[in-house]
Amino acid sequence: MARGVNKVILIGNLGQDPDTRYTPNGNAVVNLNLATDESYKDRQTGQMVPKTEWHRIVLFGKVAEVAGQYLRKGSKVYIEGKLQTRKWQGQDGQDRYTTEVVVDINGQMQMLDSRGDGGGMNQGAPAGRPQQSNYNAPAAPQGNPQQQSGGYNQPSQGSMPEPVDDFDDDIPF
Amino acid sequence: MARGVNKVILIGNLGQDPDTRYTPNGNAVVNLNLATDESYKDRQTGQMVPKTEWHRIVLFGKVAEVAGQYLRKGSKVYIEGKLQTRKWQGQDGQDRYTTEVVVDINGQMQMLDSRGDGGGMNQGAPAGRPQQSNYNAPAAPQGNPQQQSGGYNQPSQGSMPEPVDDFDDDIPF
Amino acid sequence: MARGVNKVILIGNLGQDPDTRYTPNGNAVVNLNLATDESYKDRQTGQMVPKTEWHRIVLFGKVAEVAGQYLRKGSKVYIEGKLQTRKWQGQDGQDRYTTEVVVDINGQMQMLDSRGDGGGMNQGAPAGRPQQSNYNAPAAPQGNPQQQSGGYNQPSQGSMPEPVDDFDDDIPF
């Protein structure tokens, strides 16, 4: 239920392979870094200047499993989710905020191609092995705080904790 | 032009009066703090738990002027804009990131009522005087970083700089 | 599941009270006539010309019950649904098509006020009695075909049949 509207719609390409983790109950949580491109006319030069915006996407439940399995660096994807800002403590003890686009059972994810980055033509075919990095988070992308935490759900001061979802962890979506 | 899609749609209420500033060229730039409400079922208690998400909105051009003039704390509003993340330096010299919903000529703002917070019934009527705080930013609401900068376009290290828009500052939207 | 995206987002006002009907299984099906206003500059006169677009909305399940109970002629409402075109036979035996915005469990309905048309101030309060017209449909508003059918689920040639939803009629949404 909602007494408001909170909706985000994005189409862009993945800057890297999905980062798949699992909750203690075995539910997938997938992070994506999504680039949306825009260009605008520079008033000095009159030239069109490309501009890339990077978005941090978090998927839960079944849509997370599909994303983790089929999406790869470079994949074009449609995302429908909601904005959520999480508070966490930096190593200096100060508050930090990270805004993410959360895709849960109310959201949507549509693969618009399935190209991996190996140059392969695996159109519509699942990648061999879903990437899973439960122990070693990748370096954070531009525009997002460093992610140095250990396993999912073990945030600690001085690192960015993982997102939590509103839904019951025991019941798969 | 865009080779991607970057769209945010929100309906919520203002947590405080709009913060109106002006660029050197006299164009309005308005910041809003918008709350969207949601509720979800707590799995322990089975109760519905209300949850408020706060969004930082930045309006440019004509829509900014209208927002600054007619919106007030408590106003219900429809916002259509795009996600944008800005990088700035904290007082400790470290990088910080703030994600905002930018409403420019491609976006939309719809007043869904015009209630001020004084309990007045100025339904559909303009507020007496548009609030303008070019010298003293209000404290940030829950879920958003503190805003301690001075006037618009004078960011300094240790404070959060103001957003900049892609559009020609001299040409009103 | 969907391999495409089909989404409609509207904010407007009801041209008349909701038309509530029930399936044989007791599920509510509500029809709304929603007006969205726009204005554009006439190139002859240079004047802004108002233009109203009428939309036929069909709600199913729980959201239908809420709509039927709380919405009234004049109510402002947010609608999120999908486009659906139904084929039916006119009295002359020829095919007709009606496009509707369908709001089911994947959609959303948000009351933006609860004004009835009696000029009452029942803000946020339920109307006394949900209107139900299972036997006598109101005349269609501007921009929509006449609705002359009998009870729900008894379409006949020469009238516009009622919409059907994809979902199991026995299981409430």
Place this chain on the structure above:
Amino acid sequence: MARGVNKVILIGNLGQDPDTRYTPNGNAVVNLNLATDESYKDRQTGQMVPKTEWHRIVLFGKVAEVAGQYLRKGSKVYIEGKLQTRKWQGQDGQDRYTTEVVVDINGQMQMLDSRGDGGGMNQGAPAGRPQQSNYNAPAAPQGNPQQQSGGYNQPSQGSMPEPVDDFDDDIPF
């Protein structure tokens, strides 16, 4: 300007090549037939049943030119526009209504691939010759009324007139 919200977002595939026409002033007007796919669970069989919805899209201005040039039967496309219902007279003199998704300067069109239907790999490359049928309208697709009119802007009773846009015809978008 708008005092309401009227927005449609679609991702689907073209059922046929675009139909490009020109106004007397030389502005392109392009019609698309777009299929969006969905599937739902049949309650009798428990099977997933595919369901296709067809949409009539009308593009104006620059986005129309791009669509006419680069899209082909089978192309996947993102459409953002508004709902509009047009009234016209059937050959029997009776009123008919056709609902379209209008994409003008406020809308958006994104090619999600550029595949033509000849099986060619013209990825991102313009098709040899933009289809133009100013004299001979194609048979109407399923889910849409027959289109039997002559050239653009010469509707007559007994046929479905072409759509008109709110914008000044002389000024390219």
Place this chain on the structure above:
DNA sequence: TTTT
């Protein structure tokens, strides 16, 4: 870090 993506894509065209």
Place this chain on the structure above:
DNA sequence: TTTT
């Protein structure tokens, strides 16, 4: 009439 499309697509996977």
